[in-house]
Amino acid sequence: MPRKKVRLEHAVEYLSILDKQGKPDKDLDPKIDKDTLLRMHRTMLLSRRFDEYQLRWQKQGRIGTFAPAKGQEASQIGSIAAVEDDDWMVPSFRETSVALWRGTPMTGLLLYNAGYNEGGQIPEGQNDLPISIPVASQMNEAVGIAYAMKMQKKDRLVMSYFGDGATSEGDFHEALNFAQAFKTPNVFICQNNQWAISVPREQQTPSKTLAQKALAYGMPGIQVDGNDPLAVYAATREAAERARKGDGPTLIECITYRLSVHTTADDPGKYRDEEEEEHWQEWDPIPRFQHYLNNHKVLRKKDIEALEKEIDEEVKSAWDEAEEQMKSLDDPLVMFDHLFEERPAYLEEQRQAMKQYREDRNG
Amino acid sequence: MAELNMAEAINLALRQEMEKDDSVYVLGEDVGVDGGVFRVTDGLLKQFGEDRVMDTPLAEAAIVGMSVGMAMAGLKPVCELQFSGFSYFAFHQLEGQAARMRWRSRSSYHVPMVCRIPYGGGVRALEHHSESRETYYAHTPGLKVVIPSGPRNARALLLSAIRDPDPVIFLEPKAMYRAFREEVPDEEETQPIGESQVARKGDDLTMITYGAMTQHTLEAADKLSDEDGIEAEVIDLLSVSPLDDKKFTESVRKTGRVVVVHEAHRSFGPGAEIISRINEKSFYYLEAPVQRVTGYDVIIPYFAREKAYIPDVDRIVAGARQAMND
Structure with a gap:
């Protein structure tokens, strides 16, 4: 009896389109239209500045613990920009850029981060799930929704987001297998940001790639430069076409980096060195994308300056609005x-008892 | 003797027991290099090395399942699940394996493991980080469930839990990690599992509680003494299961008036079992209906409103006055 190699249906490829200076591989450039490019850039920048403001507000005690998306904007925007607005989106807990792209107002995110359940409400017409904190748990719902779309013959796919740590959870494997x-x-969309709190990617799993985990389920898996919005976009486009044709799911591993804390309750100084952070700073997706846009005359330096001002105002007024809304949200009976x-x-x-108790106390 | 907070006291228990017994292992997410998200396991990796202090991949079911296997094969694992809200990923391992292995194998195997889980609210945390669901575990035959209320009893209780031949769920009230410091003796001290403590003596009213609520209840008892001249006896359960009903039965028979305080949901909460025991053993000693001051039967709201959910001193005092006036 022979002993021979078993061929799998798929092999893992790596895709990168922009180089470090934002110069594209012309053959691979997905040639995204100008308006979409501008919207992608704007949302990435908004997400970055919003994170920076929130870090300040968290330190001042205005909001509570949150998970910044800093560094992962290209993975998030490159992927979500490649699908339709009425497709579904199933997030974990770090998808600020995605939420902003989908139209979630910053005020809603601020209410959530300031500890008000009202921030969990999904804006009308948005096929988004609320934030899901237990790692990988949301992936099975994403499969259920996708199956419902298929049964109801609706041409909608389901984007679902998670990190490198999630690939260790049973739920990840169960979701991929079912899908x-x-x-x-x-x-x-696996955002491999290299760290699950303090555990580095290579310690999370001995697998060479996370994309290859798809192969165990007969599913195509691709690894992309997650700090390159064009590469993420192109890979997602392909996956979306496959899904819409009825050819099933895809796993995309975006190689990126968490440039900030896991959450504001975390201190990365405890487990990773500055040199590593500095290395990844050089690959920051935002300047890279700006170089590309500048070289293609889509966005000039002075446009960026004007945009920065506009965004700064927008974030600040979102806080003012959220603060105003919080004033009317002190009723615990909700x-x-x-x-x-x-x-x-x-x-x-029980509700009446609480009401009575509060009335008695307040005279 | 040193003044320690609860996080440090638990760390001391782990360190001393690991020094003494090389079959004790620590495993969980971020317990090594990071020293745990609450810094409870800080320094253990450096002292005992990565074979015994294991930074695991992110998988609660595997952490518990692996601990069960390690325990069956001669080690004494103390695993950590980062927050009780994530412990449900591992529930089938706790219920289906840890709790049943002795029973299923007719004591051919037993599972001397401890599962440490931070639980409870009051730290302005995110969803899934503030719940008090000890009932799930206490309702599971084959599991012991203990909950310290301060640094000294945390250290003593953890030593007893590690040495226990059966699986112990060790729930740590995270609001108490750094709430106060207390003298914790260097020399070893244990707290037998299934034994409660009288935290305050009194003849007028019995207050039964545990965990983070013990501090609030003691404060409420002082307020009742100052404002109403009521002297309450406060029982700190320390073990939710097995439940020590001896101490509170004695107290209830003396006072005839009772208030039970817990952060857990009201319906089917530990209070339901405590009050049933009172009905069974002390019904004819009661002078008034037993009062419950608890969390509500709702998912604990996000932190802006969590204070209205968690029993505070005022609510406990109000419950006590009800028990006195009925």
Whole structure:
């Protein structure tokens, strides 16, 4: 009996289009239209500045713990820009750039980060799921939604976001297996930002790539330069076409870097050195993309300056608006809302008891 | 003797037991280089090396399942699940394996492991980081569930948990990690699992509680003494399961009036079991209906409103006055 190599259906490729200075490989450039390019850039910049402001506000105690997206803007925007507005989006907890692209107002994100459940409400018409914190847990819902789209013959795919750490969870493997088994229209975006809190990527799993994990389920997996919005865009476009044709899901591993803290409760100084951070600063997706846009005469230096001013105002006025909204959100009785369509008697009793208690105390 | 906070006291227990017993291992997410997200395992990696202090990949089920295997094969793992809200990923390993291995194998195997889990609210955290769901574990036959309330009993209780021949869920009230310091003796001190403590003596009213609520209840008891002249006896359970009903039965028979305080949801919470035991053992000693001051039957709201959910001193005092006036 022979002993021979078993050929798998897929092999892992790596895709990068922009070089470090933002010069594209002309054959691979997805040639995104000007308006989309500008919108991509604007959202990436907005996300970055919004993160920076929020870090300040968190230190001042105006908002609570949050997870900055800094450094991952290209992975997020390159992917979400490549699909349609009515496709579904299933986030984990770091997808600020994606949320902004989809139209989630900064005020909503601020309310969430300031500890108000109201911030979890999905704006009308947006097919987005709320933030999901338990790592990888949201991936199975993404598969269920995709299956529902397929059964209802709706031409909508499901984008789902997670990190390198998620690939260790059972839920990740179960979701990938189900998605391929039922050939659902899913695009799985793994943002490999090199760190799961303090655990580096190479310690998270001995696999050479995360993309190859798709191969175990008969699914194509591709690795892309996650700090290159064009590469992420091109890979997502391909995956989206496959999903829409009924050919099933794809896993895209975006190689990126968390330029900031895991969350504001974290101190990276404990586990990683500055040299590594400096190395990745050089690959910061925003200046890289700006070089590309500048070289292609899509965006001039002075346009960027004007845009920075505009964004600064926008972020600041979002805070003013959020602060204004918070003033009317001090009623704790809302904690009894949104558990069921109708509030059962035992809960109504507890609600009344809280109400009475508060009235008695406030005279 | 040193003044330690609860995080340091738990660290001391781990360090001393690891020095003494080389079968004790620590594993979990970020427990090594980072020293744990609450710094509870700080310094252990340096002292004991990466074989015994394991920074695991991100997978709660594997952390618990691996611990069960290690325990069955002669080691004493102390695993950490980063937040109780993420422990459900591992629930099938705790319920289906850890809790059943002795029973299923007719004691051919046993599982001497500890699963440390920060739980509870009050630290302005995100969703899944503030819940108090000890009932899930206490309702599971084969698991012991203990909850310290301060540095000294945390250290003593953890030593007992590590030495226990069966799986122990060690829930750490995260609001207490750095809430206060206390003298913790250098020499070893244990706290038997299944034994409660009288945290304050009194003859008028019995207050039964545990975890972070113990501090609030003690404050409420002082307020009742100052303002109403009521002397409350405060029982700190320390073990939720097995539940020590001896101490509170004695107290209830003496006072005839009871208030139970917990952060967990009201319905089917630990209070339901405590009050059932009171009904069974002390019904004819009661002078008034037993009061419960608890979290509500809702998912704990995000932090802007969590204070209205978690029982505070005023709510506890109000519950106590109800128990006194009925």
